[in-house]
Amino acid sequence: DQQVKQNSPSLSVQEGRISILNCDYTNSMFDYFLWYKKYPAEGPTFLISISSIKDKNEDGRFTVFLNKSAKHLSLHIVPSQPGDSAVYFCAATGQGAQKLVFGQGTRLTINP
């Protein structure tokens, strides 16, 4: 039972264009969402997060959008750079929970 789903295993984007990574969840108790970025042979690093009381959070080139009614969030990267090539995981957690539930990941490739 996959509570957090990233349906696109891979995405290829031209350098300078917008990258949009998507994530869906099924558990309505989730109230906090995070995106992590992972390079090969390294651990995931925290990128950006959003609380369910917001519908948008921005940090430089990265913006996360949350649509609670659709149980959907997306990560926008603009402009995309070659260093953004990595696997991106979305994760979710519920109120008071210490655990994160992760999606399957999306491999983003930025082409020069």
Added chain:
Amino acid sequence: DVKVTQSSRYLVKRTGEKVFLECVQDMDHENMFWYRQDPGLGLRLIYFSYDVKMKEKGDIPEGYSVSREKKERFSLILESASTNQTSMYLCATLLPVAKNIQYFGAGTRLSVL
């Protein structure tokens, strides 16, 4: 900066061996986690610990155990390694002042032959 150190980057073990994966954090965090990462499956939680000598099962605890004798160290134990435990293992610690932001070690790539 939070530092989470996993003792080995790569390990090769034989089926049936007992395997210890070690994780050390330097920030006095109470919560620590062990995950495994497999292609197409994302990160799956094996066990976590919210204090010394305290542990809770995650989503896939079968075939694993853990030990937390000191706050800074969280060990994952494969009692009798099997080939289906070949995976990338990731340790994480929870930053308490920020909601559920976990910081990860570099990972241990374990191959069981």
